[in-house]
Amino acid sequence: MSSGPAEIEEWLRRLKWSLASIPSPERDNILDETRSHLREVLSAGCTPSTALAGFGKAEDYARRFVDEMQIMGALGSQHTGALLHVVTSQINRNIVATLAGIGIAVLGVFSFFAIVMLIAKVFDPVRAGVWRYPHGGFTIGIVNPADATELLGVWLYPLCVGVLALSWLGGRMLLLWAVRRIARNHGAAPRRQ
Amino acid sequence: MFAKAREVAPEARQSQVLKGLGELALLSLLQERAHYGLEILERLRGEAGVDLAAGTIYPMLYRLEKSDRVRSHWRIDEPGARPRKYYTLTGEGRRDLKTQLGEWRRLASVLGSFLDRETKR
Numbered sequence: 404m405s406s407g408p409a410e411i412e413e414w415l416r417r418l419k420w421s422l423a424s425i426p427s428p429e430r431d432n433i434l435d436e437t438r439s440h441l442r443e444v445l446s447a448g449c450t451p452s453t454a455l456a457g458f459g460k461a462e463d464y465a466r467r468f469v470d471e472m473q474i475m476g477a478l479g480s481q482h483t484g485a486l487l488h489v490v491t492s493q494i495n496r497n498i499v500a501t502l503a504g505i506g507i508a509v510l511g512v513f514s515f516f517a518i519v520m521l522i523a524k525v526f527d528p529v530r531a532g533v534w535r536y537p538h539g540g541f542t543i544g545i546v547n548p549a550d551a552t553e554l555l556g557v558w559l560y561p562l563c564v565g566v567l568a569l570s571w572l573g574g575r576m577l578l579l580w581a582v583r584r585i586a587r588n589h590g591a592a593p594r595r596q
Numbered sequence: 597m598f599a600k601a602r603e604v605a606p607e608a609r610q611s612q613v614l615k616g617l618g619e620l621a622l623l624s625l626l627q628e629r630a631h632y633g634l635e636i637l638e639r640l641r642g643e644a645g646v647d648l649a650a651g652t653i654y655p656m657l658y659r660l661e662k663s664d665r666v667r668s669h670w671r672i673d674e675p676g677a678r679p680r681k682y683y684t685l686t687g688e689g690r691r692d693l694k695t696q697l698g699e700w701r702r703l704a705s706v707l708g709s710f711l712d713r714e715t716k717r
Binding site for chain 2: 432433435436437439440442443444457458459463464467468471472475589
């Protein structure tokens with residue numbers, strides 16, 4: 404296609420660059436359609452600045468397509484990685500993503516602690532566990548067995564596995580809920596040019 | 597600062613009310629026949645009073661196409677003219693339109709009755 408005014412071409416170049424994460428045929432389709440729209444508006448007597456004002460910044464415009472692609476892909480596949488990617492990519496601009504991110508971080512801490520306890524129990528079964536001190540306090544971790552009484556014994560294994568399983572399931576449910584909410588709220592709000 | 601907030605409030609309020617209705621109006625428009633982007637924008641503005649920006653309508657069409665509610669094809673209307681990307685409603689899109697329309701009518705009826713309660717007294 405032939406080139407248009409320099410301002411338009413520069414904006415389209417930035418758009419193409421910002422759409423880099425979208426596969427080539429789809430990206431070209433978006434660019435062709437945007438170019439076609441801009442040319443038609445220009446030929447109707449619009450200035451390049453007015454024509455571009457309807458699209459906003461190229462990076463912001465591209466981000467809407469990238470967000471749509473990621474959200475639809477994540478909801479289609481329901482892969483945990485894809486769902487997590489949507490939440491993390493929107494964490495600083497969407498309250499649902501922020502809340503889900505906090506929830507996932509908390510579950511991550513629980514999971515990390517469960518894994519550490521499992522490993523500790525395998526390699527140091529005498530000192531790793533849930534301990535009660537003579538004065539009444541509790542500790543979960545690795546302590547000196549002379550000072551405390553272990554409460555769980557081998558039941559620590561199923562407890563840790565249970566925490567991991569619940570964290571995984573809870574995390575997936577949280578991610579699915581968040582991405583569905585993001586998708587529902589993602590319908591672009593109308594605004595004036 | 598608050599005075600400025602009050603200045604923009606009506607537009608922001610309108611934007612919130614119209615949020616979501618753009619998609620319904622768009623699906624309704626495509627039910628008639630195939631349209632291209634600029635034509636959709638102009639008809640929605642002129643006939644439905646839904647003032648969508650170009651930067652809003654194309655991502656919306658992209659989402660609708662991704663969810664199989666519309667399909668698109670490039671067409672040259674007359675010799676020498678620029679190719680345009682036309683959008684048509686799919687069967688899934690028609691079903692979704694019917695659902696959304698039902699929800700909108702129910703909501704409009706309930707809300708209308710509620711808002712008119714003072715004049716009825």
